[in-house]
Amino acid sequence: MTNIIKTKYLAFVGLILLSLIYFVSCKPKAPSPIINPSVIKFKVKVRLVDVLNATTVPAGAVIRISGTDSAKIFDISGSKTITIDPQGNATVGVDPNYKFTGTNVLKFNIDATASGYDPVSTPIMIDSTMKEQSVTLSMLNTANLPPEIVSQPVNISIGTGGTTTSPISITTPTTGGGSTGSTTSINIPTGTQFRDVNGNIITGTTLTGSVKQFDFSQGAASVLASIPGGGSVQNNIVSSDPTKRSVVFTPASMVSIDLFLDGKKITGYSNPITVGTTFPAAFNIATGKQIAAGDDLDIYMYTIESKAWSFEKTAQVSLVNGGTTVSASFNHNSYFLFNYPSTTTPCQSTSSITFTINDINKNIDVNSSDLYIMDIIDANAVAGTKPIYSQYVNAHDGDVISLPSYYLPSGKNLKVLLYDMDYDHWDIADTKRWISASDIATTNTKTKWSDIKLVNEITTSDYCGKSFTLNMTVSKPTTLWSMKALAKCPTGTTTFTAIEGQSLFYKYQGSLDAYRLLGYVKNGTFTTRKGEVGKAYSLQGFFGNKVGNKDNVILLDQNTILNYPIVNGIRRISADTTYIMKVGNGYCF
Amino acid sequence: MKFILFFIFSFFFFSNTLYSQINLDQNFISKEKLGLHVGTFTNEIQYKKKINNHFIASLAFGYSNYTLIADVNLNNNNSVIKLNTDIRSFKSNLEYIPSNFLNLTFFTGLSYFSKFDLKANVFLKDNIKFGDIDIRPDVAGNIFSTIDYSGFSPFAGLSHHTLIGERLSFESKLTFNYFSNPKVLEYGGTNIFNYNYQNQYQFQDLINQFKVLPSLNFGLNYLIK
Numbered sequence: 023m024t025n026i027i028k029t030k031y032l033a034f035v036g037l038i039l040l041s042l043i044y045f046v047s048c049k050p051k052a053p054s055p056i057i058n059p060s061v062i063k064f065k066v067k068v069r070l071v072d073v074l075n076a077t078t079v080p081a082g083a084v085i086r087i088s089g090t091d092s093a094k095i096f097d098i099s100g101s102k103t104i105t106i107d108p109q110g111n112a113t114v115g116v117d118p119n120y121k122f123t124g125t126n127v128l129k130f131n132i133d134a135t136a137s138g139y140d141p142v143s144t145p146i147m148i149d150s151t152m153k154e155q156s157v158t159l160s161m162l163n164t165a166n167l168p169p170e171i172v173s174q175p176v177n178i179s180i181g182t183g184g185t186t187t188s189p190i191s192i193t194t195p196t197t198g199g200g201s202t203g204s205t206t207s208i209n210i211p212t213g214t215q216f217r218d219v220n221g222n223i224i225t226g227t228t229l230t231g232s233v234k235q236f237d238f239s240q241g242a243a244s245v246l247a248s249i250p251g252g253g254s255v256q257n258n259i260v261s262s263d264p265t266k267r268s269v270v271f272t273p274a275s276m277v278s279i280d281l282f283l284d285g286k287k288i289t290g291y292s293n294p295i296t297v298g299t300t301f302p303a304a305f306n307i308a309t310g311k312q313i314a315a316g317d318d319l320d321i322y323m324y325t326i327e328s329k330a331w332s333f334e335k336t337a338q339v340s341l342v343n344g345g346t347t348v349s350a351s352f353n354h355n356s357y358f359l360f361n362y363p364s365t366t367t368p369c370q371s372t373s374s375i376t377f378t379i380n381d382i383n384k385n386i387d388v389n390s391s392d393l394y395i396m397d398i399i400d401a402n403a404v405a406g407t408k409p410i411y412s413q414y415v416n417a418h419d420g421d422v423i424s425l426p427s428y429y430l431p432s433g434k435n436l437k438v439l440l441y442d443m444d445y446d447h448w449d450i451a452d453t454k455r456w457i458s459a460s461d462i463a464t465t466n467t468k469t470k471w472s473d474i475k476l477v478n479e480i481t482t483s484d485y486c487g488k489s490f491t492l493n494m495t496v497s498k499p500t501t502l503w504s505m506k507a508l509a510k511c512p513t514g515t516t517t518f519t520a521i522e523g524q525s526l527f528y529k530y531q532g533s534l535d536a537y538r539l540l541g542y543v544k545n546g547t548f549t550t551r552k553g554e555v556g557k558a559y560s561l562q563g564f565f566g567n568k569v570g571n572k573d574n575v576i577l578l579d580q581n582t583i584l585n586y587p588i589v590n591g592i593r594r595i596s597a598d599t600t601y602i603m604k605v606g607n608g609y610c611f
Numbered sequence: 612m613k614f615i616l617f618f619i620f621s622f623f624f625f626s627n628t629l630y631s632q633i634n635l636d637q638n639f640i641s642k643e644k645l646g647l648h649v650g651t652f653t654n655e656i657q658y659k660k661k662i663n664n665h666f667i668a669s670l671a672f673g674y675s676n677y678t679l680i681a682d683v684n685l686n687n688n689n690s691v692i693k694l695n696t697d698i699r700s701f702k703s704n705l706e707y708i709p710s711n712f713l714n715l716t717f718f719t720g721l722s723y724f725s726k727f728d729l730k731a732n733v734f735l736k737d738n739i740k741f742g743d744i745d746i747r748p749d750v751a752g753n754i755f756s757t758i759d760y761s762g763f764s765p766f767a768g769l770s771h772h773t774l775i776g777e778r779l780s781f782e783s784k785l786t787f788n789y790f791s792n793p794k795v796l797e798y799g800g801t802n803i804f805n806y807n808y809q810n811q812y813q814f815q816d817l818i819n820q821f822k823v824l825p826s827l828n829f830g831l832n833y834l835i836k
Binding site for chain 2: 097
């Protein structure tokens with residue numbers, strides 16, 4: 023009896039096992055996971071351009087991150103190496119593991135170097151409200167300077183021993199080629215020795231390098247963009263005087279001294295050197311009058327090594343032969359900025375703009391990828407003045423854009439302008455957008471910015487710490503062009519969606535045009551109204567250091583388009599255009 | 612990974628469809644009985660009526676709300692699956708006892724699930740690499756799904772009983788269940804997995820392949836009166 027029970031029980035267990043084997047042998051085909059690499063939520067889009075030519079990308083440029091919180095900053099692809107695309111764009115962002123708490127602000131520098139260009143560095147601040155910023159780094163080609171900047175090459179023998187045996191005087195040419203320009207002289211006294219970055223005395227026989235003079239009298243965009251450390255709005259100036267720590271520069275003049283002794287960089291001197299700069303007389307914001315002898319200017323110093331501005335001293339203005347001159351002594355090399363004392367400080371509060379755009383709903387991806395250019399200018403500035411800040415905006419109804427308060431002056435009435443983009447008018451760094459109307463008339467009709475469509479503008483009262491609404495009326499398109507941007511692992515089945523906010527570039531198929539920015543990926547897809555029916559395009563996108571191209575994307579002819587049904591008043595075409603790039607194992611989960 | 616995941620998922624799921632009955636030794640059974648079953652995942656209260664020496668009819672109300680956590684592999688990443696069920700069921704059952712000494716019972720019946728939600732969440736256990744960034748599991752997010760099995764479900768199977776005391780027995784049971792229309796209510800993910808909602812239809816197709824599924828369960832039966 024017991025054996026029979028055991029046999030039956032074994033049969034029962036066997037049945038169970040057979041059932042499980044059956045179940046296992048079914049081999050269900052579960053869906054492969056889709057990975058969205060948009061883990062970096064706080065981003066800074068960087069654009070590298072030549073000061074003189076906004077469409078020229080400095081060849082061989084390299085971007086590095088430095089500063090307090092640099093360890094938390096990565097390329098958008100997750101790499102520590104920052105990738106610059108051929109259009110000069112890079113995107114960096116905050117480590118997704120980092121959580122903002124309270125009013126925490128991350129601070130770091132974006133540094134760019136390129137052969138033949140002066141290095142540039144701009145400080146970046148990110149708080150919990152600033153998910154996306156745009157910054158343009160304008161690099162100065164030392165062999166092709168704008169007229170507002172002059173450079174005096176130095177090649178002087180000082181004899182043996184590394185100590186000057188007679189006074190050395192270096193004088194720059196006058197900017198602008200006329201008497202109204204600016205110039206600077208520096209004098210190194212007899213018996214001066216030279217120091218390296220560590221403060222050690224260095225020896226040599228030949229002094230080389232250059233002294234540059236920057237002329238702000240015409241308010242040229244190129245020279246304003248050349249203020250190191252991010253431009254005229256500075257938030258982290260080193261000073262014992264709290265009123266000098268956050269300042270919007272209103273410069274009278276700026277000088278940079280970059281010298282070497284037998285190729286060794288000089289950062290300091292055993293005896294003070296004298297820097298005397300002469301510049302055109304102008305309105306002194308501190309006195310409310312034309313600058314006069316006896317007025318004080320604030321002198322700020324920017325040290326390349328520390329990438330920081332510091333307040334040095336004040337100096338009195340004197341009038342020499344009709345020119346306005348300031349002299350001061352220093353025992354180091356640097357950028358020296360002579361500033362009209364200003365009470366204008368950067369805004370320290372969060373400000374925002376809410377878009378009201380009935381015809382661009384972010385949830386149904388109408389126009390969802392299309393970009394606009396947002397310029398912020400001083401409401402009282404004369405026409406043609408360069409905006410204080412510009413960025414691309416991917417705007418939808420209800421979107422809230424945080425204004426870059428840290429980079430804007432407080433107490434100002436600002437004008438916010440929103441421009442539509444098209445094939446010929448797309449570049450945020452193109453200075454033609456803000457040149458005067460008369461200059462526009464003489465420029466090439468194809469590229470002039472007078473053609474760009476101003477969608478709307480608002481003028482704020484003192485904007486700092488306030489929220490504004492910007493209404494846009496945009497005609498709802500009848501035809502949209504949409505596609506998916508995907509990346510795939512070389513092996514395996516994992517599919518990556520495009521990074522949210524990733525840039526997609528386009529140009530006419532076969533043209534010699536540079537790729538233009540078409541827009542940003544939104545909701546995992548790309549939808550735009552900018553394609554022309556019957557045209558063929560080349561597309562280009564980037565994933566870290568991987569480039570994806572798709573050529574000969576033809577927007578269908580009108581008759582074919584008509585075969586696509588209209589849904590909610592919109593005819594969507596090429597919906598299955600898939601834009602694929604292969605990614606390396608480093609990104610394949 | 613998908614294989615192990617689905618195995619665990621199914622084992623747990625069908626364990627909840629255990630329909631135990633008070634099928635103690637025949638000598639113990641009178642005409643009508645009320646019993647309580649506490650199983651690995653299912654709790655039931657049952658009413659039984661003996662038809663003759665070979666057939667027993669029963670009605671039962673079952674309740675289940677359990678969570679199971681197990682390790683799985685998600686695309687070569689160590690992960691954890693958390694499964695949760697919330698079940699309310701009514702069941703009619705007919706049992707056939709072929710002999711009076713082998714303690715084997717064959718049964719068939721029909722269940723009605725007034726509620727049958729199965730929620731699954733898959734979390735990464737370890738950091739994953741994104742370029743040079745080690746993304747923490749809580750930042751990476753998870754994949755989740757909710758499946759609705761409510762409705763009518765016929766079943767059949769066999770069970771084995773071991774008498775422990777006068778009112779207590781241990782039961783092992785194999786059940787084959789048929790589900791005509793399981794529905795994937797949601798399938799998606801968070802953070803880096805947030806576009807997996809696009810796989811919902813593919814996952815529904817997968818679930819549709821398993822309309823007849825076996826389940827194995829163990830439980831204690833207690834005869835109330």
